[in-house]
Amino acid sequence: xxYLVAVAVAAGLVGVPALVLWRVMRGRRELGTxxxxxxxxxTLHTASLAGPPLRAGLTADGAERAxxxxxxxxxSSALAITDGERLLVYDGAGEHHAGQAFEQARATLKDGRxxxxxxxxxxxxxxxxxxxxxxxxxxxxxxxxxxxYGPHASAGLVKAAQEVAGWVDSQLELAExxxxxxxxxxxxxxALRAQISPHFIYNSLTTIASFxxxxxxxxxxxxxxxxxxxxxxxxxxxxxxxxxEELRSIDRYLTLERARFGDQLQVTxxxxxxxxxxxxxxxxLQPLVENAVxxxxxxxxxxxRIVIVAEDGGAECRISVEDDGLGMxxxxxxxxxxxxxxxxxxxxxxxxxxxxRQVYGDEYGLVVETGEGAGTKVNVRLPKYHxxxxxR
Amino acid sequence: xxxxxxxxxxxxxxxxxxxxxxxxxxxxxxYVASRTVSPLWNASxxxxxxxxxxxxxxxxxxxxxxxxxxxxxxxxxxxxYLVLLVLVSAPLRRSGAYTLPDFAEARLESMTVxxxxxxxxxxxxxxxLMPQFQSAGLVLREITGAPHWAGGLLVAVxxxxxxLSGGMRSITFVQAFQYWLKLTALAVPLVFLLMAWxxxxxxxxxxxxxxxxxxxxxxxxxxxxYSTYSLILATFLGTMGLPHVLVRxxxxxxxxxxxxxxxxxxxxxxxxxxxxxxxxxxxxxYAPDLVRTxxxxxxxxxxxxxxxxxxLLTALVTAGAFAAFLSTSSGLTVSVxxxxxxxxxxxxxxxxxxxxxxxxxxxxxxxxxARALPVAxxxxxxxxxxxxxFCPLLVLxxxxxxxxxxxxxxxxxxxxxxxCAAVLVTIVGxxxxxxxxxxxxxxxxxxxxxxxxxxxxxxFLTPHRVPPGVGRTMVRLHTPEDLDLDxxxxxxxxx
Numbered sequence: 001x002x003y004l005v006a007v008a009v010a011a012g013l014v015g016v017p018a019l020v021l022w023r024v025m026r027g028r029r030e031l032g033t034x035x036x037x038x039x040x041x042x043t044l045h046t047a048s049l050a051g052p053p054l055r056a057g058l059t060a061d062g063a064e065r066a067x068x069x070x071x072x073x074x075x076s077s078a079l080a081i082t083d084g085e086r087l088l089v090y091d092g093a094g095e096h097h098a099g100q101a102f103e104q105a106r107a108t109l110k111d112g113r114x115x116x117x118x119x120x121x122x123x124x125x126x127x128x129x130x131x132x133x134x135x136x137x138x139x140x141x142x143x144x145x146x147x148x149y150g151p152h153a154s155a156g157l158v159k160a161a162q163e164v165a166g167w168v169d170s171q172l173e174l175a176e177x178x179x180x181x182x183x184x185x186x187x188x189x190x191a192l193r194a195q196i197s198p199h200f201i202y203n204s205l206t207t208i209a210s211f212x213x214x215x216x217x218x219x220x221x222x223x224x225x226x227x228x229x230x231x232x233x234x235x236x237x238x239x240x241x242x243x244x245e246e247l248r249s250i251d252r253y254l255t256l257e258r259a260r261f262g263d264q265l266q267v268t269x270x271x272x273x274x275x276x277x278x279x280x281x282x283x284x285l286q287p288l289v290e291n292a293v294x295x296x297x298x299x300x301x302x303x304x305r306i307v308i309v310a311e312d313g314g315a316e317c318r319i320s321v322e323d324d325g326l327g328m329x330x331x332x333x334x335x336x337x338x339x340x341x342x343x344x345x346x347x348x349x350x351x352x353x354x355x356x357r358q359v360y361g362d363e364y365g366l367v368v369e370t371g372e373g374a375g376t377k378v379n380v381r382l383p384k385y386h387x388x389x390x391x392r
Numbered sequence: 393x394x395x396x397x398x399x400x401x402x403x404x405x406x407x408x409x410x411x412x413x414x415x416x417x418x419x420x421x422x423y424v425a426s427r428t429v430s431p432l433w434n435a436s437x438x439x440x441x442x443x444x445x446x447x448x449x450x451x452x453x454x455x456x457x458x459x460x461x462x463x464x465x466x467x468x469x470x471x472x473y474l475v476l477l478v479l480v481s482a483p484l485r486r487s488g489a490y491t492l493p494d495f496a497e498a499r500l501e502s503m504t505v506x507x508x509x510x511x512x513x514x515x516x517x518x519x520x521l522m523p524q525f526q527s528a529g530l531v532l533r534e535i536t537g538a539p540h541w542a543g544g545l546l547v548a549v550x551x552x553x554x555x556l557s558g559g560m561r562s563i564t565f566v567q568a569f570q571y572w573l574k575l576t577a578l579a580v581p582l583v584f585l586l587m588a589w590x591x592x593x594x595x596x597x598x599x600x601x602x603x604x605x606x607x608x609x610x611x612x613x614x615x616x617x618y619s620t621y622s623l624i625l626a627t628f629l630g631t632m633g634l635p636h637v638l639v640r641x642x643x644x645x646x647x648x649x650x651x652x653x654x655x656x657x658x659x660x661x662x663x664x665x666x667x668x669x670x671x672x673x674x675x676x677x678y679a680p681d682l683v684r685t686x687x688x689x690x691x692x693x694x695x696x697x698x699x700x701x702x703x704l705l706t707a708l709v710t711a712g713a714f715a716a717f718l719s720t721s722s723g724l725t726v727s728v729x730x731x732x733x734x735x736x737x738x739x740x741x742x743x744x745x746x747x748x749x750x751x752x753x754x755x756x757x758x759x760x761x762a763r764a765l766p767v768a769x770x771x772x773x774x775x776x777x778x779x780x781x782f783c784p785l786l787v788l789x790x791x792x793x794x795x796x797x798x799x800x801x802x803x804x805x806x807x808x809x810x811x812c813a814a815v816l817v818t819i820v821g822x823x824x825x826x827x828x829x830x831x832x833x834x835x836x837x838x839x840x841x842x843x844x845x846x847x848x849x850x851x852f853l854t855p856h857r858v859p860p861g862v863g864r865t866m867v868r869l870h871t872p873e874d875l876d877l878d879x880x881x882x883x884x885x886x887x
Contacts, residue, residue, distance in 0.1 A: 019736060244428065244645070273429045274564055274643050279488065312563070314730045314744070315490055363740075384490040384642060387497060390868065390879070391488075 046072050047167065054171040055178060058136070058144050060088045067091035070146075070168070074160050077127040078149035084109060084142070094121070094128035094149065105145040108133045112142045114162060116153045127151050132158050134165040138172050185358055197290075200256075207260040222259055225252045233283065242391040243310065243317065243382075244276040250289050250308070257293055264302055265293065270309045275317040278384050279391035281355050287348045288321040288378050295325030295376055315384055322377040327370045337366070349378070360386055394535040397707035401714045402550055405722075408566060428645045433568050435656035438640045440570030442469075442657075443664060444520070444720035445527035448574060448713050450768030451665070453685035455672025457766075458613065459605035461620055462672070465768055466665035468627025470658060472775075476632045477654040482647030483790045483869040490642045491727070492635060492782055493735055499789045499869075501859040502797045508804045510735035512781050513635045514751075515812060516774050517728035520634070521721060521755035522762065523770040527686060528717045529759070530767075534687050535710055541760050547714075548756045551721045555729065555748050564643060570719040571660065577712020578667040581693050581705040585674055588696045595677060605676060615830035618837060626776040626836030632786055633778025635731065636723040646873045686767055689713070725751045762819050769833070773815045780839035781808035784847045790869055792851075796858045799851030807843020811835050 050069035053062040063081045067089045071079040078092030080101040087105075090098035097119060108115050117131045130153035136144040146168060148161040204226050211219035229252040232245070247269075258265050289308065296304025307322040335341050337350050353366040360383060370376040429437075447469065454462040489495035496502075496509040525544035532543030589595075597606060604610045609617060631637065644650040668689070675688040678695055682688055690713070693705035725748060732747035733739060784803050788795045814835035823829055831838065851858075859865070868879050 242645075272563075276428050277642065277645050314726055315734060385488060385494040385498070387501075389488070 043073065051171055054168060055175050057175040057179070058083045058088070058172060063088040064091075066168075070164060073164055073167075074148050074157070076148040076150045076157060076161075080105075080147040080149070081136075081144065082109070082147075083144040088144070092149065094123075094126050096123075096126075097121070097128050097149065101147060104131055105133050105147060108135050108145045109142055112137065114158065116158065118153075119149070132161045134161045136165055136172065137169055138176055143172065185355070200290075203260055204256045207256070211259070218259075222256060225255050228252055229256065233286070235282070238391075239282060240279045240389055240391050241282050242276065243278045243280050243319075245391075246280055246283070246285050247271065247276075247310070250286060253286065253289065254293075261297065261304075264297065264304060266303065266305045268305070268307045270307070270311075272310060272312045274312040275310050275384075277391075278317045278382055279389050280382055281359055284352050284355060285319065285321070285380070287352050288380070291348055292321050292323040292325075292376070292378075295327075296323035298325050313381075317382045317384060319380040319382065320377055321380075322375065324375040327372055327374045327376050329372055330370060333368055333370060337368075356380065356382075359389065393703045394707045394710040397711035398532070398535070398714050401711045401718065402546070405550055405554060405718050408563075428649075429564050429643050431644070431649055431652040431656050433564055434640060434643055434649075434653045435660055436568035436571040437564045437643075438567075438637060438653070438657050439660045439664065440567040440572075440574070440719050441636055441640070441723035442634075442661070442720070443571065443574050443716060444771065445524050445713065445716050446768040446771035447665070447668065448578070448716040449527055449531070449686045449689050450523075450766060450771065451668040452671035452675060452689050453682075453687070454766055454768050455669060456675040456680070456682070456688050457685045459601075459610075459676075460608045461613070461616060462768075463669060464620055464623050465627065465772070466668060468624055468775075469631070470661040470665055471628050472631025473654050473658045473661065475628050477651060477658065480632050480786050480790060481641060481650040481654045484638065484786070485641050485644055485650035486647045486869050486871075486873065487865075488868075490639060491731060492633070492638060492785075493731060495789070496785065496800070499859070499865055500795070500797050500800050501861055502801075505797055505800050505804070507735060508801055509782070509785070510731050512777070512804060512808045513731045514728055514736070515808075516633065516778050516781075517635055517724050517731075517751065518755045518758070519774040519777060519815065520771060521724050521728075521752070522758045523765075523767040524717050524721045524724075525756050525759035526762075526770075527767045528714070530684060530686055531690065531710060531713050531717075534690050535706075544756060544759050547717045547721055548752045550718060551725050552748055552752045554722055555725050556745060564640075567719055567723065570715055571664075573715050574712050575664055575667075577708050577715070578664070578671070578689070581709055582667055582670060584701065584705055585692055585696050586670075589674065589677070597676065601676060614826060618830050619834045622776075622830075622834035622837035623772065625840055626772060626779045626834070628779075629783040629836070629840060630775030630777075630779035633782030634774075635727040636720075639727055648872065758819075765819065770819070772834075773818065776834070776836040776839065777808060777811040777815060779836050780811040780843045783840065784843045788844070788847055788851075792848075793862055793866060794851055794855070794858060795847065796851040796854045796856075798854040798857045799847045799849075802850040803843050803847025806846045807839055810842060811839040814839065 046069050050066040050073070053065035056062045058081075067079055067081060068091060070081075071092055076092070078090065078094050078097070080090045080098070081088045082102050082105045087098065087102045090101055100119070104115075104117055104119075107113075112135045114135070115131075115133045117133065119128050119131050121128060128149040129151045131147050131149050132153055133145050133147045135142045136146055146161065146165045148157055148164075150157055204222075208219050208222045208226065211222065229249060232249045232252075251269075254265075254267050258267070289306070292306045293304065296306050298304075305324045307320075309318075309320045309322075311318045332341075333349075337353050339350050339354075349366060349368070357365045364381055364383070367379040367381075368376065369379070447466070451462070451466050454465065484495060487495055487498050489498050492513055493506045493509040497506040525548055528543035528547040529540040530543065532538045532546065533540050596602070609620065613619065641650050641653070644653055671689050671692065674692055674696070675682070675685070679688055679691055682691060690706060690709055693709060694702045696702075697705060728751040729744060729747040732750055733743040737743035737747060781804050784807060785800055788803075789800070814832045818832045824832060864879070867877070871877060871879075
């Protein structure tokens, strides 16, 4: 009996780490059997190793980490990368040539043409005799050079250098693309912040005005709510906030809307206190609630019911915003989320969806349940912890 | 009658699990609903989840058998929160981590350390769950004569069903209620027991007991001093490494609230642990002949009070014991299953289901097979593993800038590995002779220093493996939330 336990426990102790290791190693298993296949895979693998460092653009750090793999791809004795102003890295044999590398690149930087140069060297054993300098371009602009050094300047080396430079170009273009996508993202968040609908401001102020004489105390309260609401929405700093703050802002918004619509708008909130400290992207729920209010009021009998639920789900928090409005054709919704057609009002769902995916990964996008005449329910899942995400 | 009490507790647990507590509120009282969990509620919930079978049954049993030395167990289990309060609670909350692997990743920026932490969390969780199931078997046999596996199986099934149906996840109010239920279930019978003791003329200990049993280190156990220090080290430093305790700190809105919660936990536990000590003492007077001393809490009401009242009190204590098994086990199962699902399987709902079954089945299997050690001793071993792995990680991670990834990994591996090996040898083999037995049954005194030394030494040897974002992380961990300063911006990942 005791041996059985020993075996079971030992199996557990060994098995769990083994499972982890296996999962890590599985990705590295060799593929292919014939030499040609293996060579192909090796080349592709080397290229895939050199890719990520270059994705940050042409930087000294990235160039240095990529250079070793690029040299393996080229099969040259040495390799140098420059940007428009200086040498970024010299990798391989003949370190004493590093000082000349930028001088050799100057002509290529100017006219963007491939050059083949002879290199003077007094050392007999130095393999660096010739240099092939090829330009690195993005958007038809020369941004740097790549130089391959070797004992001979064979046509093969020139060809290989050009091909590798072309591959590096595409990585740099991807880097550029990443950067512009990031900028776009930030611009969108900024746009969303300024996106309190003018109608909402106008309607709120009119509603408040209508109370000024009949119920001055209420008018004052509503005005303060309005001030707090706008202050939160126009906040400039911080990418994230806590769920508690976000819900507080939503509550202010709903207070103003209910002052306007009275009994036509019925709101139920069910919030688990455990999830209030969760960090959430700034203004990620507000647009969902605005949508729900708008759609809810369009319902047949003119009374909109909205249910907002935030539940604790272990390592994540589950939020849903539901209305009993007219709903939407699922296909139309899919196209709105894919950004193919602009929704009727504001950036709304698609923006929230995109931002959630950007922060937490694709598995955390919005999940929408809807149908013609069946109301709409938007589900959001948010992990309680995600690297780099913090409310303060 | 006791059986009825058990059934009531089990059915209540299943119902709460199945239907949850569904309270809807309209916006007008939104602020009531949005009020964050107060430190008192949160602390009660921590207490409810923390007070396991070991505290409810085991402590009194060990005190009955071994006397004053064993008072260190409840002292250490409470005192651990003092260390937690001073060194860990607020920075941990500020780190934003939900689980221990989260903290490892946030601080050391390494997936490898995260995985290592996950494996340890699972092992500690299993080790902690096993005695819960064993005690459940003991209690059910005590009241119905059922075979010893029945109780463990019952608890395991109820917990698995509950967690799978999504209930009893971590509803603070349910767990907070559990603390007060457990306190009542021990305190009310104790009042009657003390009355019975007074009515019986208030007998004292026998002269022999007065000379040995109630005097520290006089029990004639070998290497008693070493064992005591080792126990103190394990319990004081192990508390911070318990997975189901730390997830509760996330519920606090900020670091200050986390500290306050810890303070309240200290007083709640301090109050609770007075009771098992008294039970142990009464047990020494009235039931010194018990073979399985873990049952002393259940036996005393019947022996001392008797009659219908005695039965009622026994029923109350039994209900409290089952509440203890269920709350601790479900808290642990949720934590362990979450870690298995997220870090060792693929994540998602299906993984969580498989993980839940794994989290329950392995310790259940162990509970049915392993030799019957006193429940508090096995829980003590879980503390020793936590103290020799997560304590160095948390303390050095929070207070030492130069901790490197390699150092953390080596420390976790050596400290956790040695402690696990000692535990394994003790549970499976044992008992041994002389010094070996003391070293293996109470490993903390040598594994904790080794873990610290390894972590520090390897960190000094690998200065280039210090995570690049350490400065920013340290600012996050140590500055109060209301201080307005740059904590670094989040940027979308560029690839």
